[in-house]
Amino acid sequence: MTIRETSSIPVLTLDPTGSDHHGEAARLRELGPVVRVVLPGDVHAWAVTGHALLADLVTDPRVSKDWHNWTAIQRGEIADDWPLTGMVKVTNMVTADGREHHRLRRIVTQTLTPRRVQDMRPRITEIVGAILDALPSHAGPDGSVDLRRHFAYPVPMQVICELTGVPDHERPELRALVDSIFRSTTTPQEVVDTQRDIYLLLNRVVALRRADPGDDLTSALITARDQDPGALSEEELVGTLWLMLSAGHETTLSLIVNAVRALLTHPDQRALALAGDDTTWAAVVEETLRWDAPIGNFLARYPLEDIEIAGVTIPAGEAILAPYSAVGRDDTQHGPHADRFDITRKQNRNLAFGGGPHLCLGAPLARLEAAVALPALFARHPDLALAVDPAALTPVPSLFSNSVQSLPVHLNGAP
Ligand code: HEM
Numbered sequence: 001m002t003i004r005e006t007s008s009i010p011v012l013t014l015d016p017t018g019s020d021h022h023g024e025a026a027r028l029r030e031l032g033p034v035v036r037v038v039l040p041g042d043v044h045a046w047a048v049t050g051h052a053l054l055a056d057l058v059t060d061p062r063v064s065k066d067w068h069n070w071t072a073i074q075r076g077e078i079a080d081d082w083p084l085t086g087m088v089k090v091t092n093m094v095t096a097d098g099r100e101h102h103r104l105r106r107i108v109t110q111t112l113t114p115r116r117v118q119d120m121r122p123r124i125t126e127i128v129g130a131i132l133d134a135l136p137s138h139a140g141p142d143g144s145v146d147l148r149r150h151f152a153y154p155v156p157m158q159v160i161c162e163l164t165g166v167p168d169h170e171r172p173e174l175r176a177l178v179d180s181i182f183r184s185t186t187t188p189q190e191v192v193d194t195q196r197d198i199y200l201l202l203n204r205v206v207a208l209r210r211a212d213p214g215d216d217l218t219s220a221l222i223t224a225r226d227q228d229p230g231a232l233s234e235e236e237l238v239g240t241l242w243l244m245l246s247a248g249h250e251t252t253l254s255l256i257v258n259a260v261r262a263l264l265t266h267p268d269q270r271a272l273a274l275a276g277d278d279t280t281w282a283a284v285v286e287e288t289l290r291w292d293a294p295i296g297n298f299l300a301r302y303p304l305e306d307i308e309i310a311g312v313t314i315p316a317g318e319a320i321l322a323p324y325s326a327v328g329r330d331d332t333q334h335g336p337h338a339d340r341f342d343i344t345r346k347q348n349r350n351l352a353f354g355g356g357p358h359l360c361l362g363a364p365l366a367r368l369e370a371a372v373a374l375p376a377l378f379a380r381h382p383d384l385a386l387a388v389d390p391a392a393l394t395p396v397p398s399l400f401s402n403s404v405q406s407l408p409v410h411l412n413g414a415p
Pocket residue numbers: 093094095105243244247248249251252255293294295298322324351352353354355357358359360361362363365366
C-alpha cells in the first residue's frame with residue numbers, strides 16, 4: 001500500500017495480494033470520501049469510501065455498469081490479459097444498464113423466485129448434514145481439518161451446481177476457474193487460459209442441458225432463448241450462467257469462512273450465538289457481512305458525464321471501485337464501534353450485497369445457506385477451535401474476495 005497525492009486528491013495503490021485487507025480499507029476511509037486508486041498494471045480508478053455516498057452512487061442513473069463506457073478500454077489501454085479482466089469484461093446483467101439490465105435480470109428472477117429459494121431449505125439442510133458427516137474423515141496428521149476446503153466450499157458449490165444443473169465431474173475445474181478470476185495476481189498467460197477454459201466449460205454444460213433439460217436454471221435460460229432468440233443471445237446465456245456459478249459460490253464460501261473465523265476469535269459473541277435462536281444466527285450472518293464483507297471491493301461503475309461527489313469531480317468514462325469492506329466499517333453509518341464484531345448491534349443497513357438496481361440477486365439464497373450451515377456446524381461441534389494462531393491465517397490473494405485461504409480447526413476442541 002503506497003500513498004501519494006496529486007492535485008490534492010489522495011492516491012492509494014491497492015495491494016492485489018490482499019495482505020492487509022482491512023488495513024487498506026481503513027486507509028481508504030481515512031484518506032477521504034473520494035480517493036484515487038491504482039489497480040494492478042498501473043490502471044487508475046476512483047473509490048467512493050463512505051457508506052452514504054456509495055449508497056447514492058449505486059442508484060445514480062448517470063453512472064453506467066457497462067465496461068464499454070470505460071475510456072481506458074475504448075482507447076485500448078487495458079489488455080485482454082490484464083489480471084482483473086475476468087471481473088470486468090463480462091457480458092451479463094452485472095455489466096448492463098437500464099432496460100438491458102432489466103431484461104437479463106428478469107430471466108433469472110423468473111426462475112430463482114423467493115419461493116424457490118425458501119423451498120431449497122430442506123435440500124440445503126440435507127447437503128450440510130452430509131458434508132458434516134464427512135468432516136472428521138478429512139482430519140490431517142495433526143488432527144486438524146481445513147474448514148474452508150471441506151465445509152465452506154462444498155456447501156455453496158453443491159447448492160449452486162444443483163440449481164444450475166452442472167454435473168459433478170465439472171466441479172473441480174469450475175472451482176479452479178472461479179478461483180482464478182477472483183485472484184488478482186494471475187499471470188497474463190493464466191488470464192488467457194482461464195478465459196478460454198471458462199468458455200469451454202460453459203459450452204459443455206449448456207450442450208448437456210440442451211440435450212437433457214431439467215428443472216434447473218441453465219435449462220430455464222435455454223428455454224427462454226429457444227422461445228425468443230432476441231430476448232437472450234447465446235453469449236448472454238453463457239455469461240449469465242457464468243455469473244450465477246461464480247457469484248453463487250465464491251461469495252457464500254467466504255461468508256461462511258468469515259463468520260466461523262469471527263466466532264472462533266470472539267468467544268463472547270460465540271457464546272451468545274450458541275445460546276441464541278434463528279434470529280441470533282441471522283444476526284451473526286448480517287454482522288459478518290458488514291464487518292468482514294465477502295466481496296471487499298467490486299469493479300466497476302463508469303460515469304456517463306462528469307459527476308461531483310463530495311466536492312470532487314470524477315470525469316466521465318473513468319472507473320469507480322465500490323469498496324464494500326471500507327464502507328462496512330464506516331462509523332458515520334455504523335456508530336463509533338464500527339470496527340467491532342458485535343452480533344447484538346442494531347443493524348443499520350450494510351452494502352455487502354451492493355444496492356440499487358444491481359442489488360445482489362442471490363442475497364436470499366446466500367443468507368439461507370449461511371443460516372443453515374453455521375448453526376448446524378456449531379451444533380455438531382460445540383467445542384470447535386482454531387488450530388492455528390489467527391494471525392497466521394493467509395488472506396486470499398484478491399482485491400475482490402475477502403477471506404482466508406484455509407481455516408484449520410480442531411473439530412472437538414484443542415487437543
Ligand atoms: C455472501 C454472499 C454474496 C455476496 C457478499 C454477494 C455480493 C454481491 C454484490 C456486492 C453484488 C453487486 C455488485 C455491484 O454491482 O457492485 C452482487 C450482485 C450479484 N450477485 Fe451476489 N453476492 C453473494 C451471493 C450470491 C449468490 C449465492 C448468487 C447466486 C445465486 C449471487 C448472484 C448475484 C448476481 C446475479 C448479481 C448481479 C445482480 C445485478 O447486476 O443485477 N450472489 N452480489
